[in-house]
Amino acid sequence: MSSQNAEGSTSPEERLASQMRKLGTRTVLYQQHVASSLGLSNTDLKSVDILWETGPITAGDLSKITGLATGTVTALIDRLEKAGYVRREQDPSDRRRVMIVPEYFARDEVRETFKPLHDSVVRLGSSYTPEQIELLIDFAAKVSGIMEEQIHTLGGGRSKSAAE
Amino acid sequence: MSSQNAEGSTSPEERLASQMRKLGTRTVLYQQHVASSLGLSNTDLKSVDILWETGPITAGDLSKITGLATGTVTALIDRLEKAGYVRREQDPSDRRRVMIVPEYFARDEVRETFKPLHDSVVRLGSSYTPEQIELLIDFAAKVSGIMEEQIHTLGGGRSKSAAE
DNA sequence: CTGAATATCTTGATGATCGAGATACTTGAA
DNA sequence: TTCAAGTATCTCGATCATCAAGATATTCAG
Numbered sequence: 001m002s003s004q005n006a007e008g009s010t011s012p013e014e015r016l017a018s019q020m021r022k023l024g025t026r027t028v029l030y031q032q033h034v035a036s037s038l039g040l041s042n043t044d045l046k047s048v049d050i051l052w053e054t055g056p057i058t059a060g061d062l063s064k065i066t067g068l069a070t071g072t073v074t075a076l077i078d079r080l081e082k083a084g085y086v087r088r089e090q091d092p093s094d095r096r097r098v099m100i101v102p103e104y105f106a107r108d109e110v111r112e113t114f115k116p117l118h119d120s121v122v123r124l125g126s127s128y129t130p131e132q133i134e135l136l137i138d139f140a141a142k143v144s145g146i147m148e149e150q151i152h153t154l155g156g157g158r159s160k161s162a163a164e
Numbered sequence: 165m166s167s168q169n170a171e172g173s174t175s176p177e178e179r180l181a182s183q184m185r186k187l188g189t190r191t192v193l194y195q196q197h198v199a200s201s202l203g204l205s206n207t208d209l210k211s212v213d214i215l216w217e218t219g220p221i222t223a224g225d226l227s228k229i230t231g232l233a234t235g236t237v238t239a240l241i242d243r244l245e246k247a248g249y250v251r252r253e254q255d256p257s258d259r260r261r262v263m264i265v266p267e268y269f270a271r272d273e274v275r276e277t278f279k280p281l282h283d284s285v286v287r288l289g290s291s292y293t294p295e296q297i298e299l300l301i302d303f304a305a306k307v308s309g310i311m312e313e314q315i316h317t318l319g320g321g322r323s324k325s326a327a328e
Numbered sequence: 329c330t331g332a333a334t335a336t337c338t339t340g341a342t343g344a345t346c347g348a349g350a351t352a353c354t355t356g357a358a
Numbered sequence: 359t360t361c362a363a364g365t366a367t368c369t370c371g372a373t374c375a376t377c378a379a380g381a382t383a384t385t386c387a388g
Contacts, residue, residue: 013285016304022304022308023191023308027191028191029315042192043375053186070337071338071378072377074338075337094334094385096383097336122180124310125177136300136303137179142288143285147194149284151197205344207345224365224367233345234367235347235369240345
């Protein structure tokens, strides 16, 4: 009812999509606050986050996943390495490659910052039945999958005039 | 067991929290791709997004919501205004204030970019029963609320040692 | 061993962001 | 009214993340 969204009669599916979008906006804002509270840039936290999911990966792979230029990733690793979040490690089988290895103590530090959110979500989760929780987990996984798909689609289009 | 997460026996609540975190990472990456595909910076898209939810707000309020310095917001509005996403409007009752008014045609342009995701989520939603959809909507809303709460907590603490 | 391909790093330029101060307006009180 | 303090936005100079393009090092195929 504020002004932009909130039309009177929307279908449940539309309301779900709209609510997920709001969640997306909150998520981006939240991550930004976590980053600055850790003294990291947005991009740097995002990269640390990715590294935890994937485990050690090469600089090139990180460049692909984040969409950053390779030179940018070099500077990014420099910062994270200096701050102790990751370390470089030569790939013995291909000495051009640099593996980025997340450091464990840093993981704990970041986890501590995420903890209040984590705990709240766990607490929220405990208010559901086992079947409901499984539904929520599955839904979140499916939305994650959709987003990944969309990233590749949009990324494929590349330029801004791709519309047609 | 790739390396970082994936411990053997985690509770459903933990798995939910972990899955939501993955969703968060995807969300941030997705927003970034949308932004660059629209020729906007991350911050600019985020601001446009906020403006749709809130409707017209002052530059100062946008500064508070985004956490950006006031001077940064000035430059941000300049960019968005030049690109046609918003316009400035003097508040007649307080001429110091500048209302930032989202422009409608730009809304459509951005909505078009979000559309594939939106449609996919709607399609996904249609595979659930009415009760299940309501559960999902309510859950998303609750997580949004938790994040907003956390943003204020983190923001209030400011420095990184604020834990208590 | 040579040339092409690949992975990372370096460099110079651009632009977003911040902090601090400047400007313009409002409010409350004498 | 007039003044001082408070508030909202803007300006300016400095800093840092980012990009594009080229440099360097390594692998691989022949």
